[in-house]
Amino acid sequence: MSKVNFIFALHFHQPTGQLKRINERIFENSYKLLLDVFKSFSDLRFTIHISGPLLLYLAKNHPEWLEEVFKLGDLGSLEFMAGSIGESILPIIPRDDRELQIREYIKIFEELSGFKPRGLWIPERIWEPHLPEVIGRLGLEYVFIDDSTLTKTGYPHDLAYYSWITEDSGQVVRVFFIDAGIRYILPWEPPQRVLEYLIGKIKEGDPARLILWGSDAEKFGEWMDSGHSRSWLYAFLDLMRRNRSRVSMIHPSEYLREYGVKGLLYLDTGSYDKMLEWSRGFFRNFLVKYKEADNMHKKMLWVKKKLEKAGDLPRELRVEYLLAQCNDAYWHGLFGGVYLAHLRQAIYEKLIKVERWTEEKSNYFSSENFRKIMVDFDYDGLSELLLETPMQNLYIKPSDGGTLFEYDVKIKGFEHNLQDTMTRYGEPYLNKPGFNPDWYRRVSWRLHLWSPDTGLYDWINNTPFKDMSDLALKNHHVAPGEEGEVVLRALGGFYQYGSPPVMVAAEKRVRLTSNGHTTLFRVRNIGDREFTAKLGIEYHVAWKIDRENEAKPYYIINGVSRDVSEGGVFSTERITIKSPIYPGIRLESNTQHEVWVAQLSSYSRTEKGFMEIPQGLAVMFVEQLSLKPGEEYETSISWILEI
The missing domain is CATH 2.70.98.10 (Beta-galactosidase; Chain A, domain 5)
Incomplete structure (x- = not known):
């Protein structure tokens, strides 16, 4: 029986200068909840990114939370993605700062956790074609960008259900595409509806099919009521346990090891669909408005x-x-x-x-x-x-x-x-x-x-x-x-x-x-x-x-x-x-x-x-x-x- 691979990636972020009251509220309502969920479903696979400003805040104010998260990494339940320490929009900062941002994140993350992340979370998924030159040279294997970037380039959407490779100046990086369809129903619709969506992407005889959900961790407990978030997650992840034969939760590195990439693509500038709408198609337009x-x-x-x-x-x-x-x-x-x-x-x-x-x-x-x-x-x-x-x-x-x-x-x-x-x-x-x-x-x-x-x-x-x-x-x-x-x-x-x-x-x-x-x-x-x-x-x-x-x-x-x-x-x-x-x-x-x-x-x-x-x-x-x-x-x- 064929199945679909599912990467469930959560992006934890609070910005530089956030009010302490808000940081603490979100920690209590969202981050503590998600840690409980990770522990309760440690037999499943989750991918997480903690932004640089938040990582530093948690290291100072809630080191015990980080310690528990890193233990789950030791157990193999969590795979960690790197980022830029300032969670900066990489294309709009000087070229050497892009490299410095990522190097500093990796260094601080390794000091705190002992792990060297293998992938890179790109802030707001702002993609420009020159980014592989920096990312590849730093030894990072993969990035997440949005399927809207794929279709904006002119490729058919079906290519988004696999991993691809792209390059700049001879430096390569593997690309996973976040699926907008699942991002608009998870967690807003019932868990069974999400399971049906995932199963609907199965293609008989094609074990490499992939669906990536990558979005804000704060949707659970902050955007959505904490109690409802808990019940939704427990119901959804229980469905994932009971349907392993149809949906395989997997880490990005595991996927690459087992299925590799489909081939080479070159991509236009891009981001998620709403960001493209707000920025009139190009992030730098915000600096004009x-x-x-x-x-x-x-x-x-x-x-x-x-x-x-x-x-x-x-x-x-x-x-x-x-x-x-x-x-x-x-x-x-x-x-x-x-x-x-x-x-x-x-x-x-x-x-x-x-x-x-x-x-x-x-x-x-x-x-x-x-x-x-x-x-x-x-x-x-x-x-x-x-x-x-x-x-x-x-x-x-x-x-x-x-x-x-x-x-x-x-x-x-x-x-x-x-x-x-x-x-x-x-x-x-x-x-x-x-x-x-x-x-x-x-x-x-x-x-x-x-x-x-x-x-x-x-x-x-x-x-x-x-x-x-x-x-x-x-x-x-x-x-x-x-x-x-x-x-x-x-x-x-x-x-x-x-x-x-x-x-x-x-x-x-x-x-x-x-x-x-x-x-x-x-x-x-x-x-x-x-x-x-x-x-x-x-x-x-x-x-x-x-x-x-x-x-x-x-x-x-x-x-x-x-x-x-x-x-x-x-x-x-x-x-x-x-x-x-x-x-x-x-x-x-x-x-x-x-x-x-x-x-x-x-x-x-x-x-x-x-x-x-x-x-x-x-x-x-x-x-x-x-x-x-x-x-x-x-x-x-x-x-x-x-x-």
Whole structure:
């Protein structure tokens, strides 16, 4: 009687920067459950991958769980797959980092377990044709990718029921294809239905037929109720025991030893079907859609350049650098991804730590403590202005309204990007009444000339046609300034229906201080008639998230402490954002202003439904202006870290 081979592979993963509460909840509800299942069915064959960030977390917090899992490996029940220590999207990181990611994972896994994994789990199954060159050279035998990659290349789907070989530059790797059909019914339909699906793939006289289920372990106990997960798994695996003559649970290495491969294939870029939908067919498109994802990616590349001049990192920092390449914060689909501020913050923390080490090791600043660099930081064909000192970085985008888009604190123990806020993008699932996507990137120093009737609600919710000038998006020119300062200048228009624009000159003069910076803003009417508007100077501040205890941030204005979710309109010259785990972050003007304050929140769809996710505090300094020809207004605003 013919049978079908079945690889049951579970991918355990939590990202760099995950909240401790969530890690512990999933451990209790899912990972402990799965360990019980593995023990109860130790006569069956399971394949598992534990992602690098989770492996390190478990080694520190739950070593007893790992020890029990590794015992099952000794018994032959579990086969382990390697990964990248940062669970990074391998094609989007530098080529030598790809190899380093995998080598570091194998090294740490061997130190903890005594096993050398034979296969490689590819994060999000993002496949590009050059990957075999790295994977094969590291001696790994096989990978899992999705059947959608096979069909996207143009091959018939029936080829997915076998293992194949592919190569690049003479380095080979065996490929198993995850079957989408079983992934959509296991564990969502009754166990008997899954068994019938498996038996339905039997081909008489063909003992090499194979079905691979490879997906998230967290589906059991986290996505699906823990009690139901337990009963489902016990029922399903009992069916596997009782139907061994028709379905053979097998490890990938066993399959290769017994059946080998069908032959040679070359494959297109790919991933699972939903990822292809979310990314418009190619993962790197996320770096185009989400400026915040692109910002982290290009920050990583910038730090990489500094690393090349500093030599090898100490191992602890090397792991930090690799963990900063963790994929979750760089994309968005059904999961929170780039919208989750605590994940982005963790990426920046680790990159800034590594950056500080490279600067110290390479004597980057030499005898000077201030570097001004014009460089195409984000590879969009336009130069950005980077201001760097040993204690802080200010990254400025002249072409986007002369705005501050990254503000790094490099002080040891306080590594943080104060400007790590998130723009609200249009998403297919966000058709809520009243939701208007942001028409500009939510960063700082942006100038608006609002119509006189504009208020806080209009600004934070993007009421159309309220900004009557083009200064917010205007290209700014970098001009010479005094020693230790930079100047940005732009010429824009103030527009009123039925009249030609009034020309307006804007200037931003920036000077760094020991614990922050001060920006002098000037607006001058260089037109031939008077205009009246509300001048708005926009800031966004990312408070430091407490990932351990989730202590709440707050702000102080006019001596009163307020929750960050409590916005309002105030008359004041300063506002201080506080986090229990971080020094105060103060915005302070040299004169009193009307100040609009609102929590910047985005909406994300997750496997548990819609979430409102705080991204930072939005602050607008407002001044009612009536400027006649030749008149100007100026004010200065300081951004101060209270340290």
